[in-house]
Amino acid sequence: MGRKGLLIDYEYCTGCHTCEVACKQEHHYQPGQWGIKVNELVMETFHKVAVDYLPFPTDLCDLCVQRTAHGELPSCVKHCQAACMTYGEVSQLVQEMEKKAKTVLFAPK
Amino acid sequence: MGHDKIVTSTAWSPGPGCHGGCGVKLFVQDDKVVRVEGDEQHPFSNGRACPRLLAMTQYMYHPDRITYPLKRVGERGTGKFERITWDEALDAIEEKLGRIRDEHGPEAVLFCQGTGRDIGGPISFLAYSYGSPNWVQLGLGGHSCYTPRLGAMMATQGDYAVLDAAQFSELRYDDPEYELPKVIVIWGQNPMPGCPDGFFGHWIVDCMKRGSKLIVIDPRWTWFASRAEQFLQIRPGTDGALALGLIHVIIKEHLYDKAFVEAWTEGFDELKARAAEYTPERVAEITWLPQDAIIAAARLYAGAKPAAIHWGVPIDMNPEGSTVAQAISHLWCLTGNLDVPGGNIIARPSHGVTTYPFSTQEMHELYGEEFVKRLNEKRIGANEYAMVRNFRGWAQPDLTVQQMLSGEPYPIKACWIQTSNILGGQAVDVRLHHEALKKMEFVVVADLFHNPTSMAVADIILPVASFAEKESFRSWWAPLQVIAPAVQVGECRSDWEINLELAKRFNPELKKRYETVKDLINDRMKVAGTSYDELKQAGGWVMPERGSASRPYRRYEKGLLRPDGKPGFRTPSGKVEFYSRSYAEWGLDPLPYFSEPPASEVRTPEQYEKYPLIMVTGRRSSVYFHSEHRMIPWLRECDPDPIVEIHPSVAKPLGIENGEWVCIENDQGRIKRKAVVTPIVHPKVVSVPHGWWLPEQAGQEPKLFGIWDVNCNVLTPTGTQSKSGYGGGAYKTTLVKVAKLREGRDRNG
Missing domain, CATH: 3.40.228.10 (Dimethylsulfoxide Reductase, domain 2)
Structure with missing residues (x-):
């Protein structure tokens, strides 16, 4: 089995905080502990204000091994309201990345 | 974590707070909800869930949650409450509201709710069973919500x-x-x-x-x-x-x-x-x-x-x-x-089932046209505004607060406040509403947590069940779905259960019709040809059938919209009316037009010179529903502070740095906020999120959990309603100025 990862399409991440709270519930993390944290970038470009969000899996992310072991998706991926997160084999996610701009691949473990 | 069972249900209101409809799975262990997930089979949300739903366990089992009835034992505002039984609470409410009805008439009692959620159904049912026409979103300027x-x-x-x-x-x-x-x-x-x-x-x-x-x-x-x-x-x-x-x-x-x-x-x-x-x-x-x-x-x-x-x-x-x-x-x-x-x-509404009456037609179907018309005689605002009289059943909020203070044309003696934090949430001119509420002889609050409103004025507090603890139903708009209980928390009861019990006491006729809440739900679901248990067995939801009146498309061609079954629309002419016959009949301009905001650079240039920024309140947060959830740790840390968004070109000359506390003021008052300096807002606009109170601060008067410091509606005026009575609350157009905090005066407050 190859390494697993999270592919995030940040064209569509709306910054809704679902992944953060899904993770906290799953792992019973205390306030201040984040398995994944959404970062915000607001910047004036030449024509507009760019507003982008990107969730970042931290050292506390274990890719929900307790869920994926019996075929469930990681909690953040399952609940993502924008459905912009994909879990899978890194080698396959790279192929997805070939097809879609504004994506980032994390392999936390 | 293990679990004994999974209950599938529908999220609507107490819990995530919102207008909901998402399919959920409640994981239960030892009679406790230990985890909440989205239901992948549900067509509304397809397994997705918001942060408020995913934090449900912190909400349901929060140490501050009210889990049994309380009565006030100290002066109002001192926060002294004592546990009582449900029987004691309901007997006291029946006695007190019964006496007010005998002495002043049922219209002397206001039935106050917050935004939509699922409360409109049960609260209008109770108000009408008691006999009061005054079902109201108290504080909501111009009744400006949908x-x-x-x-x-x-x-x-x-x-x-x-x-x-x-x-x-x-x-x-x-x-x-x-x-x-x-x-x-x-x-x-x-x-x-x-x-x-x-x-x-x-x-x-x-x-x-x-x-x-x-x-x-x-x-x-x-x-x-x-x-x-x-x-x-x-x-x-x-x-x-x-x-x-x-x-x-x-x-x-x-x-x-x-x-x-x-x-x-x-x-x-x-x-x-x-x-x-x-x-x-x-x-x-x-x-x-x-x-x-x-x-x-x-x-x-x-x-x-x-x-x-x-x-x-x-x-x-x-x-x-x-x-x-x-x-x-x-x-x-x-x-x-x-x-x-x-x-x-x-x-x-899916299948023609009414959970929450959104139209006059639905009110007639539930309560009879004669009864609804009779309510108009005393309904606040129905005589002043033809549109208020002829559309739905609300009392007009700006006129209501005036009447609470003046007692004219008849006195208001009591408020039934159900899942609405008036002073920490929707009320414009918070001081005025605080004064008006304090004049009430008797106030009941039905809610899940203490809040500035319950602290300031409640005489009796009833503990309300979250969606995970109750039997209910939803038809806004589709699918038709049931809400199924997974557990019991303390002595909490659902809004429907509380209101049905009291409604029967005020209108004994109802005893023959509904023994339980399920009887009432089944009665309302009859038009759909199903029942609570049947629908629950069948998976909990059903979409309206193709070709029926509650399923698109092009129903005007098929004669599915009008009561007479003819093609066309349910308007006086049967057509879409660009020139509205109803507006004309109501004494309003039948055509749309633009009207300048009540305070603006154009209409009030002198005021604009003094207060050169337009305060837009109400931008939503994904982790809060209006004034709820500030005490939920997982949610609060995602959006921790009451902020003001201000454009860099405005902040710089004022010497305001990102993250600095500033004051926002106008002639009505002043509040404090943490500045977020950002190009997101227009330079002439400041965005000031609403619903802020601080549950971690003292609740007793005069602090009321910090509302005088952080609630933006300290600054918004009442009395700006539209000519129709509906619309015009100045939540987006109030003029203010922003300044650095002054040492001494502001910092110690």
């Missing part, structure tokens, strides 16, 4: 319309009848944070992924604005002028749907003449928008078919909100996008 839009749509097109995200089909986007909107106009809303008006906000993201282009109209650069083909950064309170400007261009350039307009509408020539006054040049001056952008937006929207408009509560909060809504709804009729796939489709 009712102005609903009233405008009902008057001019005979039904309500929503953006088509295939939400009425079990197959959703794969339904062969469905088409994707080529263009979506997001007008005055950030759909990300929740389920506005029964609409899952991220459905718009689903559409974007499938190819829908966006036009966004907002004073803030939202995430959606940053991804729009066209973004119109509009001056707050001028949406009516923009709508008329778009109509102007669409008619002038012959971009409207001639076949639809000829066959199914009336009043086009009158609308054309009115819109002729709103040239792009004039509209540009009013709205701060470039002429070219107005013309381009009109062409993009009207040139795409299908196209749909998704609008938000700022429409209602415009001056003359009910006429602004009229103008915007004309756009989807002019362009032939009404009730077509991918357009604005007519939304009726």
Whole structure:
């Protein structure tokens, strides 16, 4: 089995905080502990204000091994309201990345 | 974590707070909900869930949750309450409200609710069983939340319309009848944070992924604005002028749907003449928008078919909100996008079942036309405003607070406040509402947590169940679904259970009809040919059938909309009325028009010189529902502070740094906020999120959990309602100034 990862399409991440709270519930993390944290970038470009969000899996992310072991998706991926997160084999996610701009691949473990 | 069972249910209100409809799985162990997840099988949310839903365990089992009835034992505002039994609480309420009814009449009691959620059904049921006509969103200036839009749509097109995200089909986007909107106009809303008006906000993201282009109209650069083909950064309170400007261009350039307009509408020539006054040049001056952008937006929207408009509560909060809504709804009729796939489709409660009466017709069906008309005699605002009298059953909130203070034309003695934090949430001019509430002889609060309102005025507090603890049902808009209990928490009871019990005491006739809440639910679900247990057994939800009145499309061609079964719309003329016969009958301008905000650079230039920033309140947070959830640790840390968004070009000369606490003030008061210096807001606008109180601070008077420091509505005025009585709350147009905190005076406060 190859390494697993999270592919995030940040064209569509709306910054809704679902992944953060899904993770906290799953792992019973205390306030201040984040398995994944959404970062915000607001910047004036030449024509507009760019507003982008990107969730970042931290050292506390274990890719929900307790869920994926019996075929469930990681909690953040399952609940993502924008459905912009994909879990899978890194080698396959790279192929997805070939097809879609504004994506980032994390392999936390 | 292990679990004994999984209960599938529907999220609506107490819990996530919102207008909901999401399918959920509640994991139960030892009679406790230990985990909440989305239900992948559910067609509304497809397994997705918001942060508020995922934090349900912290909400349900929070140490501050009220889990048994309380009575006040100290002076009001001292926070001294004592545990009592349900029997003691209900007996005391029956005795006290019974006496008030005998001495002053049932109209002396207000039945106060907050925003939509699921409370409208049970609270109107209790108010009417008691006999009071005064069902009210107390504090909501101009009653500016959806009712102005609903009233405008009902008057001019005979039904309500929503953006088509295939939400009425079990197959959703794969339904062969469905088409994707080529263009979506997001007008005055950030759909990300929740389920506005029964609409899952991220459905718009689903559409974007499938190819829908966006036009966004907002004073803030939202995430959606940053991804729009066209973004119109509009001056707050001028949406009516923009709508008329778009109509102007669409008619002038012959971009409207001639076949639809000829066959199914009336009043086009009158609308054309009115819109002729709103040239792009004039509209540009009013709205701060470039002429070219107005013309381009009109062409993009009207040139795409299908196209749909998704609008938000700022429409209602415009001056003359009910006429602004009229103008915007004309756009989807002019362009032939009404009730077509991918357009604005007519939304009726699924299967004709009423959970929460959204129209006069539903009220007549539930309570009888005669009874509803009789309520109008004493209903506050029904005599002053024909639209208030003829549409739905609300008391007008701005007149209500005046009457609480004046006692004219009759005294108000008591308030039943159910899941509404008036002083920490919706009330404009908070001091005035605080004073008015304190005058009440008797106040009952039914809620899940203490809040500034319960602390200031409650005499009895009843503990309310969250959605995970109750039997209920939902038909807003589709599917028809049941809410099933997973556990019991303390002695909490559902709003329906509380209200049915009291309703029976005030109207013993009801004892024959409903023994249990389930009897009432089954009675209401009869029109759908099902029952609570049957639907629960069948998976918990059902979409309206194809070809029925509550399922799209093109029902006006099929005779599915009118009571007489003829083709057309449920309006006086049977057509979409660009010249509204109902508005004319109500003494209102039958055509849409623009009205300048009550305070603005144009209307009140002297005031504008003193207070040069427009305070836009109410931008939503995905982790809070209005004034709820500030005590939930997982949520609070995502959005920890009461902030003000201010543009860098304004902050810099004032010496305001990002993250610094500042004061916001006008002649009505002053509050403190933490500055977020950001180009997201228009330089002439500050965005000040609402619903802020600080549960971690002292609740007793005079602090009331910090509302005088942080609640933005300390600054918003009452009495700005539209000529119709519906719309015009100045939540988006109040003028303020922002300054650094002064040492001593401000920092110690």
